[in-house]
Amino acid sequence: MDTALALLLAAASLAVAYKTMRNQNKGKHRRLHYTSTWFRFTLRDESPNGKEVKTYHDDRRVIDPHFVAIRIVNTGQAPITPDDFSGPLDIKFENSRFEIGTLVQDPPNLLNFETDQIHAKDGGLSVTPFLMNPGDTLTLFGLVQGRPENASVSTRIAGIREAIHIEPPNDGMLLKAQMRSMIFELKKDWPTITRINAAAVLAPVTINPMGELPGQVTSLINGHYISNAHELNLIFTNITDLPIQEGNQGEELKFTFESTRVYNFDMSIGEKWASKDLKDRCVTLEKAHISIKLPRLKAQEYVLIRIYLSGDGTDIKLSSQPSWLEDIHMMRFDYSETVETNLANTKNRVLLIDKRLHRTWYSRVKPKFDKVNRLVINVKTQVKKKIANHTRRSG
Numbered sequence: 001m002d003t004a005l006a007l008l009l010a011a012a013s014l015a016v017a018y019k020t021m022r023n024q025n026k027g028k029h030r031r032l033h034y035t036s037t038w039f040r041f042t043l044r045d046e047s048p049n050g051k052e053v054k055t056y057h058d059d060r061r062v063i064d065p066h067f068v069a070i071r072i073v074n075t076g077q078a079p080i081t082p083d084d085f086s087g088p089l090d091i092k093f094e095n096s097r098f099e100i101g102t103l104v105q106d107p108p109n110l111l112n113f114e115t116d117q118i119h120a121k122d123g124g125l126s127v128t129p130f131l132m133n134p135g136d137t138l139t140l141f142g143l144v145q146g147r148p149e150n151a152s153v154s155t156r157i158a159g160i161r162e163a164i165h166i167e168p169p170n171d172g173m174l175l176k177a178q179m180r181s182m183i184f185e186l187k188k189d190w191p192t193i194t195r196i197n198a199a200a201v202l203a204p205v206t207i208n209p210m211g212e213l214p215g216q217v218t219s220l221i222n223g224h225y226i227s228n229a230h231e232l233n234l235i236f237t238n239i240t241d242l243p244i245q246e247g248n249q250g251e252e253l254k255f256t257f258e259s260t261r262v263y264n265f266d267m268s269i270g271e272k273w274a275s276k277d278l279k280d281r282c283v284t285l286e287k288a289h290i291s292i293k294l295p296r297l298k299a300q301e302y303v304l305i306r307i308y309l310s311g312d313g314t315d316i317k318l319s320s321q322p323s324w325l326e327d328i329h330m331m332r333f334d335y336s337e338t339v340e341t342n343l344a345n346t347k348n349r350v351l352l353i354d355k356r357l358h359r360t361w362y363s364r365v366k367p368k369f370d371k372v373n374r375l376v377i378n379v380k381t382q383v384k385k386k387i388a389n390h391t392r393r394s395g
Contacts, residue, residue, distance in 0.1 A: 032080070086158075092152050102142070107136065205231055233305070234306075254290065265308065278295060289319075
């Protein structure tokens with residue numbers, strides 16, 4: 001009797017699970033998930049000389065700028081059609097205001113910009129109803145004014161109570177450093193420095209992963225509006241016990257760029273800022289060229305030249321090497337992971353069995369199955385013993 005009951009309960013459980021899965025595959029299970037991450041847009045609030053680094057969009061200053069990314073995914077097993085919406089899909093930013101951004105669609109034809117309207121609404125964005133098949137993804141990369149700590153997605157969709165928010169796997173963006181010689185290809189060829197220790201450090205000024213923000217977003221640094229701003233720090237240290245005279249026999253160190261553009265620079269000797277006259281004598285900037293003559297450096301003293309660029313500076317080349325330069329090491333900082341990896345993984349999920357049925361299975365049905373299984377094993381063991389005994393008697 002117990003065996004029959006166990007088999008009956010098991011059959012009923014499997015039938016319910018199969019019906020659940022079939023209903024999902026027929027499109028009766030709908031879900032919408034979203035996740036978001038954000039970062040301070042500027043990595044530094046002021047330039048070394050104390051002037052504030054400001055962010056502008058279309059000549060209008062953005063106060064407390066932040067970069068934000070929001071991903072929306074149909075994680076259900078059914079399409080969401082425009083008719084399923086009772087209103088627009090709203091992306092809201094509490095205590096902050098959307099300025100400008102880019103929408104990335106997967107698939108590329110998710111939105112038809114001729115019919116699907118996107119417009120600003122109460123400091124956020126509003127998207128008219130559109131078709132989202134299972135797995136379709138809409139990602140917003142944007143610049144907002146203020147901290148978007150409580151970014152949210154809200155809409156009314158038939159069969160969906162609310163869009164479910166998923167916390168991202170981490171709350172920061174790390175920078176990675178790559179170092180190379182600008183003169184020697186192989187590390188084994190790097191010389192031992194005996195006179196001037198030269199280093200170049202290239203780093204972004206703003207957070208704009210993948211270059212998603214349009215070009216009309218600029219940073220005001222030392223009176224210049226710069227898009228995709230980076231800074232190139234050139235550090236030259238006199239590691240000898242003797243002073244080096246200004247100009248060092250007039251030889252110049254020169255760098256060139258292909259697409260990156262050079263804007264302005266700051267210069268200090270040790271911790272003291274250089275005068276305009278000394279800067280003009282030692283550094284010459286053009287749009288795609290940098291020329292440098294060393295200032296007078298005492299023993300163990302260094303000079304820092306910080307140059308602001310429009311572009312990532314990866315196209316920098318050493319075009320003229322003076323005799324005093326034995327080698328120069330370039331350290332380039334970049335994002336160790338893109339915003340994509342900071343957004344939670346919202347893959348499709350299939351619910352095969354609900355929690356109540358799960359508890360029933362493990363508390364009532366599975367023990368009976370285990371009992372039946374033990375009985376079957378016991379029967380098999382007894383049959384094997386009888387066969388073995390019969391074989392011995394026959395022999």
